[in-house]
Amino acid sequence: MQDKLDDWFAEDFGKGDFTSQSVVDNQICKARVTGGPGVISGLEVVGDLLERHNIHFSTNYKDGDSINSDLIIMLNGKAHDILATERLLLNILSHLSGVSTYTNKIVKIAKKVNSKIQILATRKTLPGLRRLEKEAVVHGGGATHRMRLDDAILIKDNHLKLSKSIEESIKSSREEYPNLMLEVEADNEEQAIEIARCGADRVMLDNFTPQEAAKTIKKLKQFSKIEIEISGGVTIDNVADYAEHADFISLGSLTMSSKPVDFSLHVI
DSSP: OOHHHHHHHHHHHHOOOOOHHOOOOOOOOEEEEEEEEEEOOOOOHHHHHHHHHTEEOOOSSTTTTTEEEEEEEEEEEEHHHHHHHHHHHHHHHHHHHHHHHHHHHHHHHHHHOTTOOOEESSOOOOOTTTTHHHHHHTEEEEEESSSSSSSSSOOOOOOHHSSOOOOHHHHHHHHHHHHHHHHHHHESSHHHHHHHTTOOSSSEEOOOOOOHHHHHHHHHHTTTEEEEEEEOOOOTHHHHHHHOOEEEEEEEHHHOOOOOOEEEEEEE
16 A cells, blocks of 8 residues: 555656745645545545655544544645645545445445345456455445455356356356355346356346346245345435345445545645
């Protein structure tokens, strides 16, 4: 993370903050960060950034807290350092808090229907930001699907087109990686039943309508050990329609479509 912070800072800093160097004396000053409303994420990362640039900071918040305040972080340091880190600091908080805030909205909607449902982030993340975006989902009350390809077996439609059958795919996966969770994607009810019958741990109902999902899940209940995940086509507007009977709902939109939360930095 330290190397990433240095790279991100260098991307913005270039050869120097020529504006601050030509206009501002490099005196000790104070500043405050304001923002919200939303669920905050990125405070830990921002803390590392500020420490690397010798800026003292304090906050009464932690990642995952709800915010709607005129004071999120107090800063104390040299003016050039504060002004040079300002945009990177705000970008981190805005993006990650956007993810956690959007996730929190979806989690609350889904849990009103099914208190046991888990809302999952997918691998649809910006390159280099996966860990932070996944953490932001957790801060919003969600959980993570696979962090990487080696975390679990997930047999999708393209795997099945290149393999012999669902049964053979499950069998070979069990033999090769017996300790990994094994999930298979289903495009229709018939596939879902076959996946459960062949002993997968979890079936993913992909791009089912709420009505199709409800009908298929009812038939899957005969397989007591199978976990049921719904993915594809789920939005904040229809997540409640899917949530009643599933164990998991995964949404790429948590990390790819969230609206940033507004933050500002003000020298005082």
